[in-house]
Amino acid sequence: MPKSKDLPTMMDVAREAGVAVGTVSKVVNHQPVGEEFRAKVDAAIEKLGYQYNSAGKALRTDSTGIIALIIPNTIHPFFAMLTNYINMALEKRNRRMFLCFSEFDQMKEDEMIQLARTNRVDGIIALTYNPNLHIPEDVAFVTIDRFFSSSVPCIASDNFAGGRMAAMKLYELGCRHLAIMRTGSTLTNEPSKRKDGFVSACVELGVRFEVVDMPDDTPLSVFMETVEKQIHDPQVPLDGIFFGTDLLAWQMMGEMQKKGIRVPEDIQIIGYDGIRMFGEQKPVVSTIVQPVQEIAETCVSTVLSSHMATMPSLICLPVHYEEGGTTKDHMAE
Amino acid sequence: MPKSKDLPTMMDVAREAGVAVGTVSKVVNHQPVGEEFRAKVDAAIEKLGYQYNSAGKALRTDSTGIIALIIPNTIHPFFAMLTNYINMALEKRNRRMFLCFSEFDQMKEDEMIQLARTNRVDGIIALTYNPNLHIPEDVAFVTIDRFFSSSVPCIASDNFAGGRMAAMKLYELGCRHLAIMRTGSTLTNEPSKRKDGFVSACVELGVRFEVVDMPDDTPLSVFMETVEKQIHDPQVPLDGIFFGTDLLAWQMMGEMQKKGIRVPEDIQIIGYDGIRMFGEQKPVVSTIVQPVQEIAETCVSTVLSSHMATMPSLICLPVHYEEGGTTKDHMAE
DNA sequence: TTGTATGCGTTATCAG
DNA sequence: CTGATAACGCATACAA
Numbered sequence: 001m002p003k004s005k006d007l008p009t010m011m012d013v014a015r016e017a018g019v020a021v022g023t024v025s026k027v028v029n030h031q032p033v034g035e036e037f038r039a040k041v042d043a044a045i046e047k048l049g050y051q052y053n054s055a056g057k058a059l060r061t062d063s064t065g066i067i068a069l070i071i072p073n074t075i076h077p078f079f080a081m082l083t084n085y086i087n088m089a090l091e092k093r094n095r096r097m098f099l100c101f102s103e104f105d106q107m108k109e110d111e112m113i114q115l116a117r118t119n120r121v122d123g124i125i126a127l128t129y130n131p132n133l134h135i136p137e138d139v140a141f142v143t144i145d146r147f148f149s150s151s152v153p154c155i156a157s158d159n160f161a162g163g164r165m166a167a168m169k170l171y172e173l174g175c176r177h178l179a180i181m182r183t184g185s186t187l188t189n190e191p192s193k194r195k196d197g198f199v200s201a202c203v204e205l206g207v208r209f210e211v212v213d214m215p216d217d218t219p220l221s222v223f224m225e226t227v228e229k230q231i232h233d234p235q236v237p238l239d240g241i242f243f244g245t246d247l248l249a250w251q252m253m254g255e256m257q258k259k260g261i262r263v264p265e266d267i268q269i270i271g272y273d274g275i276r277m278f279g280e281q282k283p284v285v286s287t288i289v290q291p292v293q294e295i296a297e298t299c300v301s302t303v304l305s306s307h308m309a310t311m312p313s314l315i316c317l318p319v320h321y322e323e324g325g326t327t328k329d330h331m332a333e
Numbered sequence: 334m335p336k337s338k339d340l341p342t343m344m345d346v347a348r349e350a351g352v353a354v355g356t357v358s359k360v361v362n363h364q365p366v367g368e369e370f371r372a373k374v375d376a377a378i379e380k381l382g383y384q385y386n387s388a389g390k391a392l393r394t395d396s397t398g399i400i401a402l403i404i405p406n407t408i409h410p411f412f413a414m415l416t417n418y419i420n421m422a423l424e425k426r427n428r429r430m431f432l433c434f435s436e437f438d439q440m441k442e443d444e445m446i447q448l449a450r451t452n453r454v455d456g457i458i459a460l461t462y463n464p465n466l467h468i469p470e471d472v473a474f475v476t477i478d479r480f481f482s483s484s485v486p487c488i489a490s491d492n493f494a495g496g497r498m499a500a501m502k503l504y505e506l507g508c509r510h511l512a513i514m515r516t517g518s519t520l521t522n523e524p525s526k527r528k529d530g531f532v533s534a535c536v537e538l539g540v541r542f543e544v545v546d547m548p549d550d551t552p553l554s555v556f557m558e559t560v561e562k563q564i565h566d567p568q569v570p571l572d573g574i575f576f577g578t579d580l581l582a583w584q585m586m587g588e589m590q591k592k593g594i595r596v597p598e599d600i601q602i603i604g605y606d607g608i609r610m611f612g613e614q615k616p617v618v619s620t621i622v623q624p625v626q627e628i629a630e631t632c633v634s635t636v637l638s639s640h641m642a643t644m645p646s647l648i649c650l651p652v653h654y655e656e657g658g659t660t661k662d663h664m665a666e
Numbered sequence: 667t668t669g670t671a672t673g674c675g676t677t678a679t680c681a682g
Numbered sequence: 683c684t685g686a687t688a689a690c691g692c693a694t695a696c697a698a
Contacts, residue, residue: 007471009674009675009676010675010676010677011675014685019684019685020684020685020686021675021676021677021685021686021687022677022678022679022684022685022686022687023683023684023685025676025677025678026683026684028676029677032683033683033684034683034684037683037684051447051450051451052451052675052676053392053451053453053674053675053676054451054452054453054675054676055388055391055392055395055397055452055453055674055675055676056392056674056675056676056677056690057675057676057677058388058391058392058676058690059386059388059389059391059392059674059675059676059677059689059690059691059692060675060676060677060678060689060690061676061677061678061690062388062690064388066431066452073417074407074413074414074416074417074420075413075414075417075611075612076611076612077410077413077611077612080407080408080410080413080416081407081408083407083413083416083432084406084407084408084434087407087432087434088434091434096431096432096433096448096452097431097432098399098429098430098431098432099416099420099429099430099431099432100429101417101420101421101424114384115429117384118384118385118386118387119387119388119399119429120386120387120388138340247611250610250611250614251611251614254614275611277583277610277617278408278409278410278580278583278608279408279409279410281583281584281587284610342690342691342692343691343692343693344691344692347669352668352669353668353669353670354669354670354691354692354693355668355669355670355693355694356667356668356669358692358693358694359668359693361692362693365667366667366668367667367668370667370668385691385692386690386691386692387691387692388690388691388692389674389690389691389692389693390691390692390693391674391692392673392674392675392676392690392691392692393673393674393691393692393693393694394674394692394693395674
């Protein structure tokens with residue numbers, strides 16, 4: 001039983017126009033057709049109020065023009081940005097988005113992939129955390145921030161360079177006792193390299209530094225312990241922290257202020273992501289900015305590229321530093 | 334030509350299991366089937382790696398289980414929240430989201446509706462600005478913040494009550510010269526009632542007030558003119574402003590601070606929406622909080638309700654006030 | 667209950 | 683370049 005209102009089909013249009021359905025199909029798909037026929041078909045479409053039905057096409061061609069995005073949510077501003085620019089990149093190429101939330105649930109991540117396949121999407125872009133994610137082989141698949149294998153293209157910001165940049169910036173701004181604090185220690189992914197880069201730069205600079213690498217959902221108090229202890233270090237007090245994400249930096253800034261620690265006077269902090277309030281203002285903390293638009297564009301062009309086999313398996317896009325009020329940049333100039 | 338890898342169909346499963354396709358269909362759709370048959374079918378599905386193909390179902394039943402959301406973008410935190418909770422509400426009911434960005438483009442709003450219909454979505458939820466939007470009649474349609482007609486359900490926060498609440502709160506906090514400042518004067522929609530409610534409360538309170546109602550994209554300097562003029566009013570200086578949105582409140586707070594005007598010491602401000610940094614902290618400005626989750630739930634349950642005709646045509650959901658550091662609440666206690 | 671046969675709207679093939 | 687026709691995968695009416 002079709003819907004309440006039965007819509008006209010290509011056959012109806014063909015009959016009305018006095019042509020064959022194949023001709024109607026060609027007109028609709030902008031394929032070469034005699035001008036007089038095209039005019040007749042267009043008139044019939046207009047008259048009948050014909051609506052193209054992509055379900056028929058999907059069945060016939062097994063292609064939908066739809067790409068699934070699997071992402072935890074759109075509450076976190078970074079995910080919201082990513083969703084935004086990926087959708088815009090798809091739109092530009094006349095593709096649509098099928099949006100799937102995994103809510104940080106590893107089971108759901110796999111379920112959403114199944115769901116996307118059931119819906120015969122033309123490709124999947126996934127930002128996931130399940131280390132054992134089952135990646136289908138018969139659909140174009142691109143991941144963000146997670147490297148699986150050389151046959152699954154991974155798009156990420158240059159996390160290692162970003163970590164180095166943070167350390168060098170803090171040093172340049174006068175810090176002589178650094179720290180990196182992050183969550184997510186249980187999963188090794190591209191963002192883990194933020195720590196590696198930071199450490200490598202610290203070693204190179206010969207500066208004292210701490211590493212506080214914790215599992216997800218570690219309470220802020222754990223990080224605060226290190227801060228309060230090291231900031232009163234008699235030799236070289238802690239004076240610069242790189243946080244794994246802007247969110248953590250922001251939250252910790254609140255905690256520090258509660259304790260009377262002033263940012264950036266007492267301690268300078270740099271985050272990672274490039275989160276801006278309302279998406280347009282200056283960053284909420286001094287930060288290593290991810291090139292979200294480029295990441296989005298690259299994800300889309302990669303997932304739509306037909307000869308996936310020849311694609312590079314890991315694409316790291318350049319980051320940059322931006323001041324956001326939690327560092328003493330103005331004094332350094 | 335199907336995709337590279339030809340997937341097995343229900344017929345293949347039926348053959349493998351030694352049953353008829355109808356039986357397989359019933360198993361897949363959880364309809365009553367003899368236990369022994371179900372087992373055989375399940376085994377065959379497992380063995381062949383059968384993937385249900387929703388394109389066939391869509392064509393056959395003209396229903397996809399997909400709802401389109403038409404929204405400007407997901408950059409603005411309010412849209413991001415709405416998208417988030419609508420998707421969660423859909424997920425809960427086993428429906429999927431087809432995400433369409435209109436980017437505040439009136440043409441695109443209409444195009445996206447066409448697109449959604451072409452894709453045979455089961456319903457459309459739309460947050461739009463085009464006053465002449467063409468609303469299709471043969472698909473479930475729900476709007477957010479815009480009333481079109483009694484046959485098109487509109488879901489909104491209680492904008493009028495929110496406007497009143499803002500005025501009364503500012504008065505309660507000691508303000509004696511109020512103002513409402515907003516953009517969007519060119520389109521009359523539900524949010525316009527924020528002003529109406531504010532004005533009605535001001536009149537009732539007998540308090541002095543200004544109204545600055547401007548078109549979209551009005552530069553902040555225009556609002557600043559009124560602020561700077563009225564804040565030095567010799568009789569009763571301006572001491573409380575209600576902004577139409579948190580975004581405007583936030584931006585204006587920045588402008589005021591540049592001019593040495595302190596918030597909330599010199600002037601208290603209240604916004605509207607309930608935007609929180611990273612979605613979890615306290616609001617970025619003192620604000621009238623929209624019940625985003627309830628709005629999302631209501632949109633979804635309404636658009637999925639089959640007997641749309643009996644639905645109320647305007648649903649206003651209750652708002653509440655929340656302190657966000659731009660008012661002197663602590664001093665009033 | 668199970669099995670069979672038909673059609674949903676579109677595209678592609680192939681003969682004119 | 684056009685016209686007729688056969689699939690695509692699934693759900694369902696109908697017959698058993």
